[in-house]
Amino acid sequence: MNLNNIIARNLNRLRTERQLSLSKLSEICGVSKVMLGQIERGESNPTINTIWKIATGIKIPYTLLIDEPIESDICIRKEDAKKQTAIDGKYRLYCYFTSHVNRNFELFTVELDPNSTYVSHSHGEKTQEYLIIYNGNLSLDIDGTKHILNVGDSIVFDSSKPHSYCNSSDEILKMTIINYYLL
Template sequence: MNLNNIIASNLKRLRTERQLSLGKLSEICGVSKVMLGQIERGESNPTINTIWKIASGLKIPYTSLIDEPIKTDILIKKEDSTKQESPDKKYRVYCHFTSNVNRNFELFTVELDGNSSYESNSHGEKTQEYIILYRGQLSLTVDNTNYILNPGDSIVFDSSKPHSYSNLSDDMVQMALINYYLV
């Protein structure tokens, strides 16, 4: 898709989402109604300054107008997710969604075999980890505090600190894990 078409599509979507007429958007951003209409129809090659005026008027990042929108419907099968394993292969992480410009979190499915544990280092400053346990019993240690999670339990914690997961039973632990990056 060419840049003019991307800008046209983004501008129309953003204006419609905000329920703005071309006239009202013109008042907000200081770009003529005629020019805005031409941009939305892909008939105009807007200047950098024009794009900045529109972005400032809408109070959005400049790149919201020039970046191709990310598809909203994304299906990832487990076999297509990125799999990583601990050296002993007892801890497996399946990455379903990575963080990007429009997503400040990562989503994983995690499996921890029976009678095993895994040590995790800091995920960096200003990070949180969310866990929902689906199967088994998980012993989670964060900052010298131990938590026991049973199926259906969830927890959020400061993952900038080292933490460890332990499965004290014979059954596999299965959980969803989200790493959230605070901005």
């Protein structure tokens, strides 16, 4: 199924379950009512940050908006992973495992092009991000504190704080990210 249609169906279901109007949802998450309506109708390709704003506003894991319901065990190949791309195309996010009632984390692989930066907003209260570098090196800025990570390095941090990933090398940065939702 088309990712925009999945997001449309999930957003409508989640908004209806919470008895929120588009206006109230807009107020809660900081996304315009017009944009939310377009997303719910499948007429818009929402950015990664827009999905994060919605998820944070209604206090749900990011992947509840992009996930199809799990019916059985699933083997996910890279070509089948849910791919999202930043507006400039330099940051690519592949979602392999999503959170659900029995799993309070999400698993992604990420590719960041050479000499590129991606800014990530808060992932909501009580969230942690774990990452490990597989290729390249990363300059990670977490709310003003910088960390340099190389191949094989990993870090965990409070992802409710704004953070950015910077690849200042001449090769593609590849890393795995786990977003963990504290209960």
